[in-house]
Amino acid sequence: MSNLPEIRITNCHIHTFTNDHVPRDYPYKFLRLFKRAPILIKGLAGLARLLGQHPVAEKLDRLYQFQQESARDSQTAVLEQVKKHYPSNTRFVVLPMDMRNIDHGPVPTSQRDQHNELNRLAMNPDHLGTVLPFATVNPLASGSAEEGLRALEELHFRGLKIYPRMGFAPDHNVLMNKVYPVVDKLNRPVMTHCSRGGVQGKLVSDHTANRYTEPRAYIPVMRKFPDLRICLAHFGGQYDWKVYAEGREPSGDENWQVQIRRMITSGDWPNLWTDISYTLFHFDDYIPFLRLFLLSEDDEGERLRSRVLFGSDFYMTRQEKLSERAVCFRLRNALGEEVFRQIAVENPEIWLGEREG
Numbered sequence: 001m002s003n004l005p006e007i008r009i010t011n012c013h014i015h016t017f018t019n020d021h022v023p024r025d026y027p028y029k030f031l032r033l034f035k036r037a038p039i040l041i042k043g044l045a046g047l048a049r050l051l052g053q054h055p056v057a058e059k060l061d062r063l064y065q066f067q068q069e070s071a072r073d074s075q076t077a078v079l080e081q082v083k084k085h086y087p088s089n090t091r092f093v094v095l096p097m098d099m100r101n102i103d104h105g106p107v108p109t110s111q112r113d114q115h116n117e118l119n120r121l122a123m124n125p126d127h128l129g130t131v132l133p134f135a136t137v138n139p140l141a142s143g144s145a146e147e148g149l150r151a152l153e154e155l156h157f158r159g160l161k162i163y164p165r166m167g168f169a170p171d172h173n174v175l176m177n178k179v180y181p182v183v184d185k186l187n188r189p190v191m192t193h194c195s196r197g198g199v200q201g202k203l204v205s206d207h208t209a210n211r212y213t214e215p216r217a218y219i220p221v222m223r224k225f226p227d228l229r230i231c232l233a234h235f236g237g238q239y240d241w242k243v244y245a246e247g248r249e250p251s252g253d254e255n256w257q258v259q260i261r262r263m264i265t266s267g268d269w270p271n272l273w274t275d276i277s278y279t280l281f282h283f284d285d286y287i288p289f290l291r292l293f294l295l296s297e298d299d300e301g302e303r304l305r306s307r308v309l310f311g312s313d314f315y316m317t318r319q320e321k322l323s324e325r326a327v328c329f330r331l332r333n334a335l336g337e338e339v340f341r342q343i344a345v346e347n348p349e350i351w352l353g354e355r356e357g
């Protein structure tokens with residue numbers, strides 16, 4: 001982006017965790033074989049190509065890339081990969097996960113070690129000022145809240161990441177009574193996964209997972225903590241954008257993308273945010289809608305523009321066709337310099353509590 005004006009982008013949503021942070025049997029027991037020998041996927045891709053199954057081969061190639069990313073032996077190695085796609089002054093909100101107690105088997109690395117490694121990454125002279133580490137809490141695992149608070153209070157992590165789809169409500173009593181009060185007092189933001197896809201507790205039904213994940217599940221949290229800045233990641237998720245784009249649910253009442261827009265533009269929830277990570281990596285399908293929402297001249301457009309964050313979801317995006325770099329350029333081009341700057345530079349600073357919004 002060298003011939004564009006120098007700006008400091010903050011990518012509000014990336015992951016650097018590795019196989020060691022993922023439960024042994026996730027997502028399926030049979031994949032254990034592939035995790036240990038990802039070259040098998042490469043082999044299958046070659047076979048599919050031989051058989052003329054090019055779309056299958058392409059999918060397998062991307063799965064292989066994804067495997068390669070998560071099989072890197074350290075969070076540093078993953079970070080170095082994502083950094084290649086961005087200007088050198090770009091900052092990254094790095095989101096860990098605590099995937100214990102979701103019935104997918106044991107997790108090799110502890111939550112504490114994951115936080116400590118992330119802390120070392122943030123302190124590493126090569127990355128100083130570019131890594132904004134978040135703490136994670138999974139209230140299903142004992143001691144998780146305490147460890148999350150240690151990362152926030154002692155390691156000065158920049159915010160909290162939660163993932164209710166694993167099997168808990170966002171107003172779980174541990175979060176409401178132990179965790180949010182501290183996050184609120186420290187003036188840190190919350191990032192949470194809001195899409196029908198992603199990691200789910202093995203014994204959690206889709207219906208229940210959706211009740212834990214849907215935008216309105218945050219109403220009790222926002223009522224009790226009106227100053228807490230909560231970002232519903234993925235803008236409702238790819239599935240709900242697809243349903244919206246195809247006009248399959250005209251009322252929009254059960255569509256999470258519509259729900260998020262309505263909640264933000266209503267003005268009732270002034271500290272509710274969303275990010276465009278992953279979902280907008282299906283760029284051609286959804287950018288016309290995002291443009292319409294964000295470039296609208298009315299009050300609703302203005303309100304929405306002030307609450308959308310740029311994020312990518314690296315390395316989940318390695319399963320998709322377009323690179324981070326390509327999407328970043330296209331987004332900047334499609335939204336225009338002013339709106340891109342708002343969602344990628346100014347809004348993240350407000351959400352992170354670095355400046356008044």
Ligand SMILES: [Zn+2]
Pocket residue numbers: 013015313316
């Ligand atoms: Zn993510």
